[in-house]
Structure formats: C-alpha cells, structure tokens
Amino acid sequence: MITIAVINQKGGVGKTTTCVNLAAELGAMRKKVLVVDADPQGNASTGLGFQFDDSKSLYDVLSGGEELKWALHSTSAKNVSLVASNINLVGFDLEMSSATGREFLLAHALEQAQDDFDVTLIDCPPSLGLLTVNALAAASRLIVPMQCEYYAMQGLSLLAHTVQMIRERGINPAAQIDAILLTMYNPNLRLTREIEAQIREVFGTHVLKTVIPRNVDLAAAPAQGLAIRDYGRSSRGGEAYHDLALEVKRLWL
Ligand SMILES: Nc1ncnc2c1ncn2[C@@H]1O[C@H](COP(=O)(O)OP(=O)(O)O)[C@@H](O)[C@H]1O
Numbered sequence: 596m597i598t599i600a601v602i603n604q605k606g607g608v609g610k611t612t613t614c615v616n617l618a619a620e621l622g623a624m625r626k627k628v629l630v631v632d633a634d635p636q637g638n639a640s641t642g643l644g645f646q647f648d649d650s651k652s653l654y655d656v657l658s659g660g661e662e663l664k665w666a667l668h669s670t671s672a673k674n675v676s677l678v679a680s681n682i683n684l685v686g687f688d689l690e691m692s693s694a695t696g697r698e699f700l701l702a703h704a705l706e707q708a709q710d711d712f713d714v715t716l717i718d719c720p721p722s723l724g725l726l727t728v729n730a731l732a733a734a735s736r737l738i739v740p741m742q743c744e745y746y747a748m749q750g751l752s753l754l755a756h757t758v759q760m761i762r763e764r765g766i767n768p769a770a771q772i773d774a775i776l777l778t779m780y781n782p783n784l785r786l787t788r789e790i791e792a793q794i795r796e797v798f799g800t801h802v803l804k805t806v807i808p809r810n811v812d813l814a815a816a817p818a819q820g821l822a823i824r825d826y827g828r829s830s831r832g833g834e835a836y837h838d839l840a841l842e843v844k845r846l847w848l
C-alpha cells in the first residue's frame with residue numbers, strides 16, 4: 596500500500612478536490628482506495644457522499660484507539676472507502692499535546708489497512724498542526740496542490756521547511772515533496788505562466804505534468820456528494836483528474 600498525503604498549509608488550493616477526485620479515478624482503475632479525511636471541516640467526507648452521523652470517525656481511531664476497520668465507510672465512488680472526519684478533530688492538537696507517540700497515531704492506525712488497500716489518500720487540514728504531522732509521518736508520498744499566485748512560492752518554502760524538520764527529527768526520514776500539482780490553472784493569465792515557469796525551474800521533475808484547470812463542474816460536484824467522474828466526466832476538470840490518476844499510477848503504482 597502506498598500512502599499519499601495531499602498537503603498544503605494554505606486553504607483553498609484544491610487539496611480536498613484533488614483527494615476526492617484522484618481517489619475516484621484510481622478506484623475506477625480497479626485500485627482499492629482509502630480516503631482519510633484529516634480535516635475537521637470534513638469536506639472530503641461530504642464530497643464523497645458521506646452524511647455525518649454518530650458512527651466512528653478518524654477522531655475515534657486517533658484519540659480513542661478504535662480499530663480502523665470499525666471506522667470504514669463506503670462512498671459514492673467505486674472502490675473508494677472512507678475514514679470520515681468529525682468536528683471533534685478540532686481539539687485533537689490540544690488534547691494530544693503531551694501524549695507520547697502522538698505524531699505516529701495515524702501511521703499506526705494505517706498499518707491495520709496495509710493488506711486491504713492499494714493506496715491511501717490523506718486529505719490534510721490547512722495548517723501545519725498535529726494532524727498534518729501525523730499525515731507526514733504516515734505518508735510515503737506527498738502531493739502538494741498549489742495555485743499559480745504570488746504568495747504560492749513563499750507558502751511552498753514554509754512547507755519544505757516543515758518537511759525537512761519532519762525528516763531531521765526522524766518522524767519520517769524519507770519525507771519529501773514528491774509532487775507539486777498546479778490547480779485552478781488558467782494559462783491565459785500572464786501571472787499564472789510566470790509563476791508556473793518559476794516553479795518548474797525550482798522544482799523540476801517534481802512538478803506534475805498534469806495541470807488542473809479552473810472548472811466550474813469541479814466546484815459543483817461536491818454539493819451532490821459526487822466525484823467529478825460521477826458528475827460530469829467529460830468536463831475539463833474530469834479529464835484533468837483522469838490524466839492526473841494516470842500520471843500518479845505511472846509514477847507510483
Ligand atoms: N480546479 C478547480 N476549478 C474550480 N474550482 C475549484 C477547483 N479546485 C477546487 N475548486 C473549488 O475551490 C474551493 C477550494 O478547493 P478545495 O479543494 O476545498 O481546497 P482545500 O482543500 O485546499 O481547502 C472549493 O470550493 C472547490 O470546490
């Protein structure tokens with residue numbers, strides 16, 4: 596099983612959209628996929644058709660030692676299972692701030708899923724707090740979605756610094772930014788093209804070939820609890836996420 600964390604401490608860059616749609620595309624390619632919604636806002640959960648109830652969530656797994664298998668839910672996407680978020684996750688950082696091994700709770704929990712899934716995708720919250728550290732500890736690959744805008748490079752160096760710290764402290768000695776995904780891409784904007792050129796120069800082959808265009812269907816699909824391939828597959832957004840899944844599969848699966 597490979598574990599991909601979709602990470603960027605900046606909000607609104609397309610983490611959740613990437614997580615949900617990449618999961619659905621890989622599921623359609625007959626991969627057994629697990630989505631872990633590690634954002635207390637729960638957008639990946641609702642985006643995959645999950646309706647919040649009092650069933651077991653990621654919070655129970657991380658804080659309560661619940662077995663992962665009791666927190667698995669099916670989703671609207673084929674071959675995609677979900678460990679849903681829960682509002683209780685908001686308090687996770689404080690609650691666990693002095694617990695030993697707090698960085699490795701998710702990594703340990705995912706060991707139970709090793710044999711049942713081909714790929715796990717972790718949807719990270721927009722912060723560099725303990726949930727994100729848990730994702731970094733558990734991940735074998737990092738995908739960083741980002742928009743081609745002025746502050747993007749600064750945000751990226753902060754993230755690179757965090758990843759370096761995770762490596763140096765031995766939390767995950769192999770952690771590195773494996774792939775940068777350009778999202779909400781608009782080639783007609785000069786700023787987009789300039790920043791893209793800059794990012795590709797600095798990060799070279801770590802920038803994925805696939806770019807995700809700005810596409811209204813991608814923003815509308817979550818309201819139906821559907822991934823783009825089940826909502827508007829032939830939309831430009833749908834095609835882009837299909838291409839992304841092919842690229843990810845070629846690289847890592
Ligand atoms: N490629 C895109 N085109 C248009 N809207 C998008 C695209 N990607 C994401 N969105 C929308 O932008 C908002 C932020 O995206 P989201 O995936 O939730 O970001 P994050 O998880 O990083 O906060 C959401 O409303 C989402 O539907």
Ligand SMILES: [Mg+2]
Nearest residue numbers: 610611634638
């Ligand atoms: Mg999100």
